Amino acid sequence: MKKRCATLFLATLCAWAAYAQTNTPVVSSLKDDGYRGIWFELGQKSEYGDKYSGGLSTYTANHVPMAIYSKEANKTFFVYGGAKQGKRYLLDMISYYDHATGMVPRPTIVHDKGGVDDPHDNPSLSIDSQGYIWVFVSGRAKVRPGFVYRSAQPYSIDRFERVRQGEFTYPQPRWIEGEGFLLLFTKYTKGRELYWSASADGKTWSPDQKYAGMGGHYQTSGQCGKQTSTAFNMHPGGNVDKRTDLFYLQTDDLGRTWRNAAGQAVTVPLAGPKNPALVRDYAAEGRLVYIHDIDLDRAGHPVILYVTSADSKPGPHGDPRWWTVASWTGSAWRFTEVTRANHNYSTGSLYLSDGEWRIIGPTEKGPQPVGGGGEVAVWVSRDAGQTWGKERDVTRGSAMNQNYVRRPVNAHPDFYAYWADGNPDKLTPSHIYFTNKAGDRVWQLPYDMPEAFAKPLELGR
Secondary structure, eight states, X not given: OHHHHHHHHHXXXXXXXXXXXXXXXXXXXXXXXXXXXXXXXXXXEETTEESSEEEOTTOOTTSOOOEEEETTTTEEEEEEEEEGGGSSOEEEEEEXXXXXXXXXXXXXXXXXXXXXXXXXXXXXXXXXXXXXXXXXEOOBTTTBOEEEEEESSTTOOSOXXXXXXXSOEEEEEEEETTTEEEEEEEEESSSEEEEEEEESSSSSOOOOEEEEOSSOOOEEEEEETTEEEEEEEEOGGGOGGGOEEEEEEEESSTTSSOBOTTOOBOOSSBOSSSSTTEEEOOGGGTOEEEEEEEEEOTTSOEEEEEEEESOSSSSGGGOSEEEEEEEEOSSSEEEEEEEEXXXXXXXXXXXXXXTEEEEEEEEEOOSSTTSSOBEEEEEEESSTTSSOEEEEESOOSOSSEEEEEEOOBTOBTTBOEEEEEEOTTSOOOOOEEEEOTTSOOXXXXXXXXXXXXXXXXXXXX
């Protein structure tokens, strides 16, 4: 272990030094010959297995967006954590699904992590108004830097140029039309604290500014027009295993002003849990909070999807775990428990459209029932989240757990969610899948690609 850590540390130092000593732009244009997801285990084992492990190429819920449908290109662009030759070696990847042809190209290696195997370094994605594709490669505290890449041509994944490096983890970039980027991210200052920065061109950025520093936080965010919304928890005493409480903030002016769901201005940085951004005091209830997704309803009100738990370890100590939805009615927060969860890190996505609220996620018992993930299902509410029912099983009879179901921005009905599989209990190959809006068809991306383009394999057909 010491030898491995030393190797990773030296690789990181070399990357920093190489970048600092040259003014030549770093360009990435290498292709991989298949879609191979990264397998990972945290190494925090207990009676019922690792804290979290398995196929984590679409991990974490704090990396958003990871996929965007472009109407102009008629393609869904997506990023993921790839595995070099299927091994525990992380490559930050990008590709697209072409809705006109039904095909995918060989994926592009945007960034080679140089021996890092940790999907905390997975990428996130943005597309600007000119069609340039931006990939934000997550760093890890001060140990590994984060990187920003821009495509050399609009709507093209053939060549990327590095335009920035910096200290950021869990990047959540949002392109605000007519204004530029708002980047929400984490810095390991006093725990995992939340920051933002803005840029008109993606190259020159405003100073990092903190908006939450209460011992630490995990967040996920969403966007509607110029408004960016974020939902986050807190880590009492900096302990991530005690993550609790639920908070909400929004900004429509690139972070100059932050408000709660009622529109009340909130002074940042938040320094204590008793503040106007608090949605629910789960600490008082002895409950932990694991946030999945956030979306806005037709009235522009936020809706948050998360899991509550009684314990940070896997297994029955954390039961009952609940997939939960918090929705702002316009005057108050309403909470609904959708269905029981098997694991703190069984993660899905929330969709609010067509008068229906939809959850797609691994809510059903999988082949490794105590590990993260399971079988994917669709849950629907037709009364604004007050009641929910399972509409369809998306996957059945899987050999390995499916997990981290992710929602593309402007999701196209033919590529509505994507995720990866993997055995949480042992190292396995990890495949990547996607489904349509109905959830009645599932495709697997090609693990090996002898040709430059291929059609994904439809399962069960």
